[in-house]
Amino acid sequence: MASLDVQRxxxxxxxxxxxxxxxxxxxxxSCAFFMWGLAYGLLxxxxxxxxxxxxxxxxxxxxxxxxxxxxxxxxxxxIGGPIVKKMGYRLALVAGFSVLAxxxxxMSVGARKLNxxxxxxxxxxxxxxxxxxxxxANAYATNCGPxxxxxxxxxxxxxxxxxxxxxxxxxxxxxxxxxxxxxxxPATDPYHPGRCxxxxxxxxxxxxxxxxxxxxxxxxxxxGLALAFAVLLFRTNLVIEVEVSKSPDLKHSNWLFWKHPxxxxxxxxxxxxxxxxxxxxxxxxxxAQFFIEHMxxxxxxxxxxxxxxxxxxxxxxxxxxxxxxxxxxxPTATRSEWVPKLFKPRYVLCSFLAGAAAFTxxxxxxxxxxxxxxxxxxxxxxxxxxxxxxxxxxxxxxxWMPTAETIITLSISGGGLLPLLMGIFADHVGVSVGWSLVxxxxxxxxxxxxxxxxxxxxxxxxDATHEDEGVNKGNGDVxxxxxxxx
Numbered sequence: 001m002a003s004l005d006v007q008r009x010x011x012x013x014x015x016x017x018x019x020x021x022x023x024x025x026x027x028x029x030s031c032a033f034f035m036w037g038l039a040y041g042l043l044x045x046x047x048x049x050x051x052x053x054x055x056x057x058x059x060x061x062x063x064x065x066x067x068x069x070x071x072x073x074x075x076x077x078x079i080g081g082p083i084v085k086k087m088g089y090r091l092a093l094v095a096g097f098s099v100l101a102x103x104x105x106x107m108s109v110g111a112r113k114l115n116x117x118x119x120x121x122x123x124x125x126x127x128x129x130x131x132x133x134x135x136x137a138n139a140y141a142t143n144c145g146p147x148x149x150x151x152x153x154x155x156x157x158x159x160x161x162x163x164x165x166x167x168x169x170x171x172x173x174x175x176x177x178x179x180x181x182x183x184x185x186p187a188t189d190p191y192h193p194g195r196c197x198x199x200x201x202x203x204x205x206x207x208x209x210x211x212x213x214x215x216x217x218x219x220x221x222x223x224g225l226a227l228a229f230a231v232l233l234f235r236t237n238l239v240i241e242v243e244v245s246k247s248p249d250l251k252h253s254n255w256l257f258w259k260h261p262x263x264x265x266x267x268x269x270x271x272x273x274x275x276x277x278x279x280x281x282x283x284x285x286x287x288a289q290f291f292i293e294h295m296x297x298x299x300x301x302x303x304x305x306x307x308x309x310x311x312x313x314x315x316x317x318x319x320x321x322x323x324x325x326x327x328x329x330x331p332t333a334t335r336s337e338w339v340p341k342l343f344k345p346r347y348v349l350c351s352f353l354a355g356a357a358a359f360t361x362x363x364x365x366x367x368x369x370x371x372x373x374x375x376x377x378x379x380x381x382x383x384x385x386x387x388x389x390x391x392x393x394x395x396x397x398x399x400w401m402p403t404a405e406t407i408i409t410l411s412i413s414g415g416g417l418l419p420l421l422m423g424i425f426a427d428h429v430g431v432s433v434g435w436s437l438v439x440x441x442x443x444x445x446x447x448x449x450x451x452x453x454x455x456x457x458x459x460x461x462x463d464a465t466h467e468d469e470g471v472n473k474g475n476g477d478v479x480x481x482x483x484x485x486x
Contacts, residue, residue: 005234011088011243014143021240022145026153028232028239029144030160032093032137035222036130037164038171039100040288041314043068043123046172046211054116062423065285067120069416071127072134075099076409079128080135085402088241090233092136097226100129104219111211134412138390139405143242147395147465151345154387155325162318162383165288169311175214188300195367195432196300245401262400262407269451269458270404273393276448277411279441280385282418283356286438287378289419293431294363298371309372313379320383324348346462349388350449355381357442364435385445386412392452395465 012021043065050061079099083092103126110118141154188196233239262270291313295306327348356378363374394404418441426434452458 007234007237007241010241012240013243014145014147017145017240017242019145022149022153025144025239025242026141026157029089029093029137029140030157031225031229032096032133033157033160034164035097035100035225036133037161038168039126039130039164040161041165041168042172043126050119050211054114056116057423057427059420059423059427060116062289062420064120064123065289065419066416067123068127068130069281069285069413071124072131072410072413072416075128075131076135076412077406080132080409081402081406083132084136084139085244088244089136089140090239090241092132093233094226094230096129096131096133096136097222097229098129099132100126101219101222101226103127103129104215104222108212108215108219111215112209131409131412135406135409138387138409139402140242142391142394142405143401144240150465151328151388151391152325154391155321155328155384158384158387159318159321159325162314162321166311166314166318169307169314171214172307175210195297245399262403267400267404269455269461270393270407272448272451273389274407274411276445277386277389277393277408278414279418280353280382280389280414280445281412282414283360283438283441283445284382284386285415286419286422286441287360287375287382290422290426290431290434291375293426294375294435295372297431298363298367299369301372309376313376316376316380317383320352320380321387324352324384324388344463345388346392346449346452346459349384349392350446350453352381352384353442353446353449356385357439357446360435360442361439364432364439382442389445389448392462396461 017025050056050064079095080092083095103122103124106122106125107119110116110122137157138154141157142150145153261267288310291310292301292303292306295301295309296303299306299309301309327343328345330343359374359377359381363371363378366374390408393408394401418437422434422437425437452462
């Protein structure tokens with residue numbers, strides 16, 4: 001691969017990257033964010049329809065998400081992490097697209113055979129591809145330029161993931177599913193005024209030929225995208241390779257967790273961020289997985305109406321990330337003395353997560369339009385949480401940055417556990433009361449943001465990272481002396 005790289009192994013540090021290189025890198029890497037947003041959005045809406053079509057339980061449907069998110073235990077540390085550390089972010093991007101395409105092709109095979117275990121395995125392979133993309137792209141967005149702009153870069157790039165989740169429901173409804181069946185209104189629940197019943201599951205699995213065709217062609221397109229990116233990244237100088245800092249060498253015995261330096265209280269913020277993001281991703285996936293069912297039961301929507309409301313929620317999800325980015329940028333766009341104090345990134349994150357917990361709690365008893373509004377506002381408030389937790393948890397961890405980035409990426413596996421627990425819980429108490437589980441988990445995530453504002457060491461480390469790190473080289477290319485070659 002080195003012989004095919006026109007950049008000849010050049011590596012740039014985050015302090016020597018020009019603005020032009022920063023903009024090019026983030027814009028092109030944002031395509032990776034869009035693709036995993038599309039995969040994530042398809043997972044949400046496809047799992048609901050597969051549940052109805054194949055007549056499987058909530059628990060079985062949640063196991064599809066569990067397979068997808070538990071793949072992060074393999075993809076991030078065993079595929080994405082080693083590729084990033086040894087060969088760079090660009091190769092991780094190409095590898096991630098290739099594995100994702102393979103998962104899409106396997107998905108078409110599972111749907112053609114109506115084989116549920118095969119579909120679970122397909123979700124696992126897709127998850128490995130997406131986790132490889134996330135391991136490389138999130139870290140690239142954080143490190144491709146001065147750290148003081150890291151929050152803005154990762155929020156902007158993650159916005160494209162939100163756009164992918166908007167496109168996914170539209171694709172699923174337009175290409176895959178029969179619109180005449182999805183417009184049927186649910187029956188009213190005679191025991192709970194204002195609520196409705198889920199439609200009965202069909203006897204036996206129905207034909208999923210449209211799913212087969214969709215994923216087959218999607219896989220081919222992603223393979224083509226992987227090839228196009230390989231040419232763009234390695235045969236042009238548009239996207240630079242960012243230097244990956246190396247963690248200190250340790251004796252073998254010190255890799256035991258309790259002897260590792262990262263196990264000390266010095267890195268408590270990192271581990272609290274990992275726990276918070278584990279529950280945060282679990283909440284986000286549970287909300288998305290049960291969103292349409294929530295619309296059917298609590299708002300008496302048809303599946304088509306539920307999918308439309310989900311699309312509106314995903315649009316507000318994107319808006320939420322843009323609003324958070326605007327709040328973060330606002331202090332640099334004004335000369336007022338109080339604005340920078342009021343709109344610190346840790347304040348912005350705390351406010352959004354407080355809203356997510358509040359609206360999830362309100363949605364437990366809400367019916368009709370109120371249930372729709374609460375669910376949509378939850379999506380808006382949860383929008384900036386992952387990129388801002390990722391950035392704040394790793395802020396100041398420069399010595400162990402690669403390891404910290406892998407660990408925080410692993411926390412995304414929480415998206416596999418909570419939907420499963422939510423499915424089991426909803427089977428016993430119903431989807432309405434099931435929202436209380438999500439409320440509690442959002443509360444745990446919110447406690448991390450409180451600690452970032454209340455614990456002095458957390459607060460000072462995050463604020464120090466967002467201050468100027470020195471003068472950037474300007475808008476032009478960085479001089480040859482400012483990069484390292486291998």
